[in-house]
Amino acid sequence: MSAFGFGRVVRAAFIVSAIATVAVAGPAEVAQIKPRQDKLRDMGGALKAIADEIKKGRIDWDNAAIPNAQTVKDRSGYLLGWFPKGSGPESHVKTYALPAVWAKPDEFTKLGKQLQADAAKLNQVVQAKDEAGLKAQVQVIGKTCKACHDTYRSPDYEKDNEE
Ligand code: HEC
Numbered sequence: 001m002s003a004f005g006f007g008r009v010v011r012a013a014f015i016v017s018a019i020a021t022v023a024v025a026g027p028a029e030v031a032q033i034k035p036r037q038d039k040l041r042d043m044g045g046a047l048k049a050i051a052d053e054i055k056k057g058r059i060d061w062d063n064a065a066i067p068n069a070q071t072v073k074d075r076s077g078y079l080l081g082w083f084p085k086g087s088g089p090e091s092h093v094k095t096y097a098l099p100a101v102w103a104k105p106d107e108f109t110k111l112g113k114q115l116q117a118d119a120a121k122l123n124q125v126v127q128a129k130d131e132a133g134l135k136a137q138v139q140v141i142g143k144t145c146k147a148c149h150d151t152y153r154s155p156d157y158e159k160d161n162e163e
Pocket residue numbers: 033036037038040041043044045047072094095096097098101108109111112115141142144145146148149152153154157
């Protein structure tokens with residue numbers, strides 16, 4: 001084999017091993033990123049739809065508030081399972097999740113559990129068609145979303161999604 005050919009083989013081997021290194025970063029973990037963002041967006045859309053009903057001043061409980069509160073509850077029940085180690089910025093897949101998710105997991109878990117409790121309460125008030133209760137609970141749950149985003153979601157999210 002010529003020196004030139006050998007160099008090519010070495011280079012090719014290097015590239016193959018570089019690809020293999022990226023792959024061991026965890027394809028299963030990395031594959032979580034896109035679907036978790038889609039589900040978080042669904043949850044955001046559902047909460048916004050409820051806020052819009054309140055703004056309209058005439059809440060459509062059966063077709064809007066109840067199903068959207070259910071979506072918030074369903075999504076929040078899974079949220080803590082969407083952030084396996086390896087699905088942060090080190091994956092090189094675009095994510096707004098900050099390294100703090102894994103560096104400060106106790107507070108993250110606490111906020112995730114708070115969200116579940118808030119979402120359960122949100123469901124109770126829509127089932128009861130309690131307008132004052134709904135207004136209050138939308139504020140409460142919004143604060144929990146924000147508390148987590150302030151620490152665990154990159155501010156780039158706001159920059160990238162400015163209207
Ligand atoms: C326990 C922490 C936590 C809570 C609570 C939380 N989020 Fe998030 N959220 C995150 C993180 C982390 C990301 C970034 C995910 C990513 O980019 O991979 C995110 C991203 C999002 C996104 C952007 C998705 C995208 O990429 O388009 C939306 C929308 C969102 N959250 C809505 C909500 C709403 C609405 C609530 C409350 C009902 C909420 N979140 C509660 C942690 C949280």
